Amino acid sequence: MDHSSSEARPVKFSNPLVTVEGCPRASVKLKCLKTLWFNTGTLCNLACNHCYIESSPTNDRLDFITLRQVEHFLDEIQREHLATEEIGLTGGEPFLNPDIIAIMAAILRRGFRLLVLTNAMRPMLKRRSGLLALQKRYGNQLTIRVSIDHYREELHEQERGKKSWQPMLDGLAWLSEQGFTIDVAGRTAWGDEERALRDGYAVLFKRHNIAVDAYDKKRLVLFPEITADPNLPEITEDCWQILNVDPDAMMCASSRMVVVPKGEQRPTVMACTLLAYDQQFNLGHSLVEAAGTVQLNHPYCASFCVLGGGSCVVTE
Numbered sequence: 001m002d003h004s005s006s007e008a009r010p011v012k013f014s015n016p017l018v019t020v021e022g023c024p025r026a027s028v029k030l031k032c033l034k035t036l037w038f039n040t041g042t043l044c045n046l047a048c049n050h051c052y053i054e055s056s057p058t059n060d061r062l063d064f065i066t067l068r069q070v071e072h073f074l075d076e077i078q079r080e081h082l083a084t085e086e087i088g089l090t091g092g093e094p095f096l097n098p099d100i101i102a103i104m105a106a107i108l109r110r111g112f113r114l115l116v117l118t119n120a121m122r123p124m125l126k127r128r129s130g131l132l133a134l135q136k137r138y139g140n141q142l143t144i145r146v147s148i149d150h151y152r153e154e155l156h157e158q159e160r161g162k163k164s165w166q167p168m169l170d171g172l173a174w175l176s177e178q179g180f181t182i183d184v185a186g187r188t189a190w191g192d193e194e195r196a197l198r199d200g201y202a203v204l205f206k207r208h209n210i211a212v213d214a215y216d217k218k219r220l221v222l223f224p225e226i227t228a229d230p231n232l233p234e235i236t237e238d239c240w241q242i243l244n245v246d247p248d249a250m251m252c253a254s255s256r257m258v259v260v261p262k263g264e265q266r267p268t269v270m271a272c273t274l275l276a277y278d279q280q281f282n283l284g285h286s287l288v289e290a291a292g293t294v295q296l297n298h299p300y301c302a303s304f305c306v307l308g309g310g311s312c313v314v315t316e
């Protein structure tokens with residue numbers, strides 16, 4: 001006998017306004033566009049297991065952004081008197097973008113703080129002279145964030161592939177020697193206690209003379225895992241109070257990300273750095289259009305932001 005119902009069962013994360021249980025879905029208003037991210041393109045020299053944007057040497061779903069496209073948004077920030085203080089560049093690997101140094105120079109010239117996420121490998125080191133010129137001129141207005149998944153080589157390489165450790169260390173050591181302001185992005189994926197993780201990174205930094213304080217949470221940022229597990233709970237409006245989480249602390253309350261979908265002439269503004277492809281989170285072509293409310297209709301909203309306590313982009 002067939003016991004199946006003819007009506008399809010509602011599934012989680014489908015209706016942007018209500019959860020599967022019929023409760024009002026949580027949403028986040030843009031409070032102030034403090035940080036604007038640009039995705040520089042999805043191509044990467046690596047293809048890491050955990051890469052939430054699925055970057056690789058062949059993934060070109062997001063095109064390289066051009067200097068002209070970046071300047072268009074910087075103009076909008078200034079024309080609209082937006083309170084944006086910081087620009088972030090993420091990828092893929094940003095240093096593969098042919099315009100990267102010109103883009104960085106344009107951002108710094110206008111007085112923004114700039115954070116660039118990188119794996120610090122060969123593509124970055126090929127830009128040494130351009131980077132040094134920017135560092136000399138703008139000093140700590142520029143921060144380079146290097147991803148080190150774990151302080152143990154074998155765990156980093158488990159994610160990033162064989163021979164990914166030493167080139168990263170070479171790049172990191174070069175940045176440190178040259179006096180760049182450096183952040184490190186680590187991960188909590190292996191379940192270590194935070195103190196033990198920080199101790200491990202501290203030993204690594206000391207051994208290689210890397211000028212990063214592993215106990216400073218702003219310098220060594222430890223990110224929770226991003227997972228799209230369909231069993232995750234959906235976040236309702238009541239959850240803010242139940243979980244004692246402030247909606248204004250979500251990335252989408254203070255940032256947006258500009259992407260260039262392959263083959264499209266105009267960049268689009270996405271709600272946050274984590275959701276580069278999902279068209280529900282495409283908020284339009286300008287920062288003014290993108291200044292609305294975001295419905296938290298994705299498992300990443302639950303896993304990384306609300307339950308994981310993550311903020312800021314996880315990796316390059």
Ligand code: SF4
Pocket residue numbers: 044045046047048050051052053054055056091092093119147315316
């Ligand atoms: S995690 Fe970073 S380095 Fe690894 S594939 Fe993704 S963008 Fe590239």
Ligand code: SF4
Pocket residue numbers: 028250251252253271272273274275294295296297298300301302304305306
């Ligand atoms: S993933 Fe996080 S930052 Fe992005 S829309 Fe969801 S809650 Fe907002």
